[in-house]
């Protein structure tokens with residue numbers, strides 16, 4: 001423990017360096033004593049300054065404020081050169097000892113949400129990264145799937161994390177890109193549904209600039225840009241899951257948020273056609289999809305988690321859904337939990353429109369009883385196979401291909417199901433995201 005003498009606003013101020021925090025005690029104008037404790041975990045940057053013949057130190061740190069948001073706070077103290085140098089050297093040592101990222105690849109979708117992603121990054125995030133000494137390699141996407149493709153060839157050797165500036169769709173694309181790159185670098189055959197996915201080294205941070213921004217809200221409890229940026233800068237990460245979808249002997253996609261076959265997929269396909277309506281399409285279009293809902297004869301095969309027996313459920317179903325960020329009961333609400341060790345598959349059988357609307361409303365409101373309906377079956381699995389035994393098929397290139405249109409909502413994007421059978425597998429802790437809850 002070292003105590004240094006400073007001045008703050010011309011009044012004496014004591015700065016004590018403890019093992020895990022910096023304590024600053026100073027007098028306010030009304031002579032009231034104030035104590036500020038800054039955990040080294042929250043330290044962002046320290047600057048020694050010389051201005052008009054006086055030496056000072058700026059300590060930039062993170063301060064939790066209301067509604068789970070974080071803000072940058074700056075504390076300025078004055079003293080002679082020796083005291084200033086001692087404080088700067090000590091705090092720089094603490095900063096160097098943490099896991100904060102120093103070089104990030106930033107991927108911006110200029111067309112996300114209200115097309116503000118570039119502005120959001122350059123005006124709000126880049127100055128913070130600069131203050132914290134973080135170098136960036138910025139890529140602005142030119143079209144869908146470009147982010148995924150760029151990640152296949154980008155030199156990642158010095159990169160310590162990936163940052164998406166956009167919505168859930170861009171996060172999903174980058175998740176696909178980084179998982180694919182990791183498998184390629186490790187010689188894993190991604191087209192084999194039983195291949196074990198090698199975990200990705202690079203955590204993903206998300207700067208919200210999209211339409212829905214659900215992942216970031218599940219992560220931080222807010223879609224505040226500065227909070228999201230600070231979570232990246234602080235460097236704490238947590239594991240999250242991915243699931244793979246295979247059909248026709250090939251990988252179709254990985255998902256990191258949701259996989260909704262049937263009703264949810266049809267809703268997304270309908271919403272895509274009305275993209276020009278902006279976010280309001282998500283309020284209007286799903287209603288018409290629900291009113292014209294279609295049930296399909298579906299067989300779901302899965303391995304029972306407890307008995308390890310292979311089981312099958314066949315029924316006329318409206319949907320087969322999986323929440324990769326799991327919906328778990330906490331009191332009377334469903335909360336979103338990352339990195340669970342099993343996957344839950346929900347099969348919704350044919351039911352009355354009234355009951356179905358009641359169930360979907362509870363789900364939208366995240367009510368804990370959203371799955372307590374006799375037409376919804378929940379199974380805990382590591383993976384499952386969905387078959388459509390009675391849908392018309394044609395032969396194409398020696399394979400049976402579906403004639404009709406069948407959709408999955410894959411992280412908010414439409415994934416076409418073209419084969420009468422597809423496989424879903426859980427890849428536990430396949431990657432990490434910036435944003436361990438620190439407040």
Ligand SMILES: Nc1ncnc2c1ncn2[C@@H]1O[C@H](COP(=O)(O)OP(=O)(O)OP(=O)(O)O)[C@@H](O)[C@H]1O
Pocket residue numbers: 108109110111112113114141142143144145146165166167168169170171173209210211212213214412413
């Ligand atoms: N330059 C681009 N032009 C058009 N589309 C792009 C471009 N870059 C990425 N995309 C695609 O746009 C889709 C949607 O992007 P994104 O998720 O960033 O925004 P959003 O749909 O407005 O937000 P949310 O997914 O949160 O609702 C993604 O699937 C991505 O592949």
